[in-house]
Amino acid sequence: MSFARGIEHVGMTVPTIEEGEAFFAKAFGAEVLYRVLPKSRPAQTGEDIGPVNGLEPGNAQRAISMLRIGTGANLELFEVDHPKGKPAGISTLGPTHFSIYVDDIAAAGQAVVAAGGSMLDGPQDCFQEESGPGNQLWFCRTPWGSLIELIHLPSPMTYVSGATKERFIPEPESGS
Numbered sequence: 815m816s817f818a819r820g821i822e823h824v825g826m827t828v829p830t831i832e833e834g835e836a837f838f839a840k841a842f843g844a845e846v847l848y849r850v851l852p853k854s855r856p857a858q859t860g861e862d863i864g865p866v867n868g869l870e871p872g873n874a875q876r877a878i879s880m881l882r883i884g885t886g887a888n889l890e891l892f893e894v895d896h897p898k899g900k901p902a903g904i905s906t907l908g909p910t911h912f913s914i915y916v917d918d919i920a921a922a923g924q925a926v927v928a929a930g931g932s933m934l935d936g937p938q939d940c941f942q943e944e945s946g947p948g949n950q951l952w953f954c955r956t957p958w959g960s961l962i963e964l965i966h967l968p969s970p971m972t973y974v975s976g977a978t979k980e981r982f983i984p985e986p987e988s989g990s
Contacts, residue, residue: 820982823880823888824912827897829958831877834891837956841929842883842914842922850878850890857895869894883914886984901959911953911961915984919950919966926964930957937964943972 828834831853838844851858857874864871877893889912902910916922919937926933936952939945946969953963971981 821887823890824909825890825892826960827892827894828956829893829897831879831891831893833957834893835879835881837929837931838881838883838889838891841926841931844881844883844889847880847882847888850880851875853877853893872896884984885987886915901955901961903961911963913951913963913965916964916966917986919952919964922964923952923954926954926962931955931962937966940965940967945972946970 826834828837831849835844835846839846853876857876858869860869860871860873863869863875869875874895875892876895877891879891881889881891883889902908904910914922923933923937932955934953934955937950938952940949940951944951944967946967948966948968951963951965953961955961967981967983973980
């Protein structure tokens with residue numbers, strides 16, 4: 815019995831909500847669905863909201879936006895008074911990156927750079943169970959250093975024996 819339906823959204827702290835919204839809109843065509851906490855409202859303190867979402871005392875949420883990129887999961891952006899630490903990477907405990915499915919990986923890389931991000935080496939052909947004609951990945955960093963993987967998987971995956979599900983691939987947007 816499974817009660818989990820899938821990933822509904824991923825949260826990310828950004829330097830400013832304006833910078834985060836602008837980057838994801840320019841690089842990936844993200845649309846702001848709504849602003850949970852617009853900057854016009856008072857900030858939510860760690861003392862007040864921390865018991866709900868883990869924001870530390872002495873900090874405050876200044877703005878929160880919910881975005882949608884294509885037909886995949888939602889992306890929630892947070893602006894806080896005192897972000898700490900460096901953006902996560904593959905060797906960091908906990909969530910390290912999320913992946914955006916793209917139809918043209920070279921064009922997506924160009925869009926990331928045009929939006930102020932940077933690309934790591936690539937694009938790379940996928941390997942092992944993800945390998946197949948045209949299957950590629952390419953990691954990039956946002957202007958503030960967060961890690962995102964671009965992925966294109968036109969060929970099928972090789973699944974473990976007995977697997978009952980297949981990898982989620984967002985459907986093309988209608989009219990695409």
